[in-house]
Amino acid sequence: MSRVQVVTTALGHRFPGQPFLFRGLDLVLDPDRVYALTGPSGSGKSTLLALLAGWLAPAEGTVDRDGVERVGWVFQNPHGVARRSALDHVVLPYLTRGLCRPRAVDRARALLAEFRLDDVADRAFSALSGGEAQRLMLARGIAAGSDLLLVDEPTAQLDTETGALVNRTLAALARRGTIVVVATHDPATRAGCTDVIDLVPLGGAVVAR
Incomplete structure (x- = not known):
């Protein structure tokens, strides 16, 4: 069985006629980790999720999805x-x-x-x-x-108590053999993740464990 891993190299993106959202993004994402993807509004969090999923082609750099066969996406407003x-x-x-x-x-x-x-x-x-x-x-x-589960602002529409329960659920996603990336503005969501990817506009990202 091949190792599951997502690696970005010198990744950058901008939309036609617009400045770059971010550039020079080097990431190594491993299974059994829950990554909080943070940054100010407009820094490109949702765009980065789309790049990781392969739904969007990067303006520069690469995204390698080694061993990733299934990509899941949980939207801010759940669809069922x-x-x-x-x-x-x-x-x-x-x-x-x-x-x-x-x-x-x-x-x-x-x-x-x-x-x-x-x-x-x-x-x-x-x-x-x-x-x-x-x-x-x-x-x-x-x-x-x-293999890769992308979650976009899971607590944005929820009250504090319900959001706290969702955050505990996110923390429980670790150690399931899945790479989980959660775009969020919520400090409590960030605190419940195993790692933090803090997008720095035009300057890559700061990654902390």
């Missing part, structure tokens, strides 16, 4: 199928990966319990609170076997 249950949202990725339905249901229920969602497993997505929906999307990313 309104009438499908929370359980269905986690069962489906396991079925897609080849598990039989009974095994997929067992795995999904266990994962929902880890994310403190077992009591809403049979509730429709449209009936979930914002925090429940956000945690469900994180669980779905794990169920999908994402």
Whole structure:
């Protein structure tokens, strides 16, 4: 099995007719780590997520996704199928990966319990609170076997108490064999991650563990 790692070399990006958001970005992202991606508004956090995912081609430099076969993305506003249950949202990725339905249901229920969602497993997505929906999307990313899981401002729309629960969930994503990168303005989210990538406009980034 190949090693999973994402490496950026001299990475920089700008949009046509605009100045560079950042340049000279050298990163080595490893599994079992949760990286807080921080920086002022306009520093390019969401753009960097898109570059890491391969959804956007960099203006300069490279992004090497070694061993990354599945990329998951959890958006600021969670998207799900309104009438499908929370359980269905986690069962489906396991079925897609080849598990039989009974095994997929067992795995999904266990994962929902880890994310403190077992009591809403049979509730429709449209009936979930914002925090429940956000945690469900994180669980779905794990169920999908994402090698790289990108999370964009997960607590931006949540109250303080719900945001704290989501932050504890993010911290629990470490040690699952997944590279997790979380773009955030929230100091509590930053504190709950294992590493910090602080974008410096036009000057790369400061990385701390």
